[in-house]
Amino acid sequence: MRETLAEWRPVIDETIADLLPREVDAEYLESFFGEATYSYDPEGVQCALSDPVWDLLDRGGKRWRAVLFLVFLEAFGEDPEPYLPYACIPEILHNGTIIVDDVEDGAAIRRGEPALHHVYGEDVALNAGNAMYFLPLKILTNDPADLPAERRLAAYEMLMYELNRTHLGQGMDIYWHNEREVRIGREEYLEMCACKTGCLGRIVAQLAAIVADQPPEVTAAVADYAELTSIAFQVGDDILDVENSLGRAGEFGKEFGNDIREGKKTLLVIHAIEESDPADAERLQEILGAETNTDEEIVEALSIIEGAGSIEYARERALELAAEARENVRGLDLEPAATDQLLEFTEFVVARDV
Template sequence: MRSVLDEWRPVVDETIESLLPRTVDDAYLTDFFGDATYAYDSTAIQHALADPIWELLDRGGKRWRAVLFLLFVEAFDEDPEEFLEYAAIPEILHNGTIIVDDVEDGATHRRGEPALHHTHGTDISLNAGNAMYFLPLKVLTRDPADLPPDARLAAYEMLTHELNRTHLGQGMDICWHNEKAVRISEGEYLEMCACKTGCLARIVARLAAIVTENQDDEMAVAKYAEEMAVAFQIADDVLDVEYALEEGGDFGKGVGNDIREGKKTLMVIHAADNAAPEDIARLEELLWSEENTDEEVMEAIDILEAAGSVEYAKQTAQDLSESATGHLEELDLAPEPTEKLTAFAEFVVEREI
């Protein structure tokens, strides 16, 4: 699966650059946004949009949402090359949410470097992140695949619906982060993941079905994408714990981030339901602390392990991955890309440290 991601990433970046060049000028602004009523300040727009956005994109990221979209297009027996601009939609949206999330979470780093609000300021970062919610809509306006009107309308309505749900998920996550007690249920946590992480994946699948005019299969592929994305989130949280265990408690800054940030992961929720009362109280205290030593991070992880919560989360992610691939079996998709979609659902839960 890594080879598929590596193959498509440069193509995806070139496509994003065609929508938002690294260097903007008046000619680009006029072509993309229309004639200025008075005059554009391309220097200011360069500083406020292009520079921070490309600084983030150049730091890395697998571009798996764009690649997943292209695999769906291929599975629907269409040429992915003809829909490249549409593949950029979920990728730009995702990176916009990252910028805004980092401000809301007070994050210090992103992809190994200081978060954008530390390098460019909160005002520029929020504006750039919000702009990335709207820039992709220009793809539908430009309509490079010459979609029929009903398909374009369906794409607009789908994006509006899913992006609203994304903010429901973020709202729940923020609220829980600001509470000391672990009071939420597993179902509420999974719903948060389905909104916050799953909706972007659903956008990938639903958009591919809409633009290739396969709306009859839209909700089945959306269910695959949602469950795969929730599995991805849970597996990512497990990796954070396993990385800390691999380092043996001598890992320094940047590892055990979920404990340090006080995240209410599935492991924490499971432990709150299954650990001894004194362990639950101590876990809540550690998660609520503004700063944790390496020893305290390991103490929290020991509580999770003793309650069987790490293994429980791993099994939940595995079950979701298997359920996701089951939705593909209901459809008449092209075999080779379907095999890659199945492999992708397996990849998200089998990644190694």
């Protein structure tokens, strides 16, 4: 899977550059956004949109959502090449959510460098992030693969439904962050992941199924696969944040103790609060509820989480989710090689170290 991701990433970036060039000029603006009423300012668009977006993209990211879309098409027996622009839809959406999420969380670091709002300002970051929710819709409008009208409409309706649920999940996460004394359970946390992270995965699978004209039962099965895999990915991300802070992960690209500093209600934290002795549980909640934390307090919180066996619990839960995901594609009549990649991907999202 790592080789597949590495192979496709340059191609994905080239295709994104067709949608939003690294160098913006008047010709691009008129061809993409229509004739100006008066006069566009290419320099302004360059500085406020293209530069911050490509700054983020060039920092890394695996482009796994775009690549997973292409693997799905291969599984459906389609040549993925004509659909490369569609593969960029979930990837651009994902990066837009990252930019906005970092502003909302007050994040300091993203992919090893200062978060975009610290580089360009909150106004530029929010506008660029929001633009990335809408730019991909132009792909469906321009329709490079010449899809039938009913499939394009189905894709629009699916995107609107899933994007609304994405913001539902983000709203839950923000509320838990702001109201740090709120107690939530494991099921509420997983539901938040299903919305915030799972919906982007569902977009990947459903978009591939729609453009490949798959029947409803196949679309539903691959959507469930992608949702469960995405939740497993999020739990894996939470584990990596802790292990990175404990010095056990690779170059994760986030601040030391990032989730603790932000008071995140992760699966590890919820488990630790439920399973620790009352004094440790209360202390962990106190650290999470503080506006700021010292490095010593971060280490103390990590020690409580590790001592409660929460890392092992979260990893086991992620593996269970990955196993559930695999069951959704095993019974489908898909191309064998691509099916193997889909099965392998569910293991990659849990076992990765960056």
